[in-house]
């Protein structure tokens with residue numbers, strides 16, 4: 001049997017490199033006292049368009065400032081919709097339904113994520129700072145009028161490492 005759709009084996013060497021960069025951003029976020037999530041947008045030529053970490057904590061941030069949200073919003077200011085259609089969002093965790101909406105509205109054509117939302121839910125539980133949804137981004141995209149290609153989960157253990165002992169007792 002062939003590899004399951006959307007697993008590591010479908011990722012190119014460049015995909016893996018940029019996904020590891022998203023995970024590195026999540027580590028940087030944690031070290032800065034923020035929630036451990038990172039994301040970046042990369043164009044068709046392999047240039048990084050935008051990078052972001054979660055900024056959901058008060059007083060500076062707000063709960064809508066997920067890493068993916070910030071990365072695609074910034075990319076939409078820098079590139080045309082046509083350019084974003086051929087760009088990829090790399091994220092340390094699967095985009096939630098809010099961010100899947102933002103990815104759709106910003107016309108980003110492809111998503112590669114590390115940690116699945118389901119596994120993230122297992123890590124955060126019902127933590128009030130991050131009561132994780134159980135709604136796969138593919139399901140959100142399936143209801144849109146244009147296709148968003150999705151690869152993931154991949155490198156889950158590397159991404160989960162940045163959440164180790166973060167949510168328990170916080």
Ligand SMILES: Nc1ccnc(=O)[nH]1
Nearest residue numbers: 037054066067093094
């Ligand atoms: N996938 C994510 C969940 C929560 N916060 C984020 O920034 N990203």
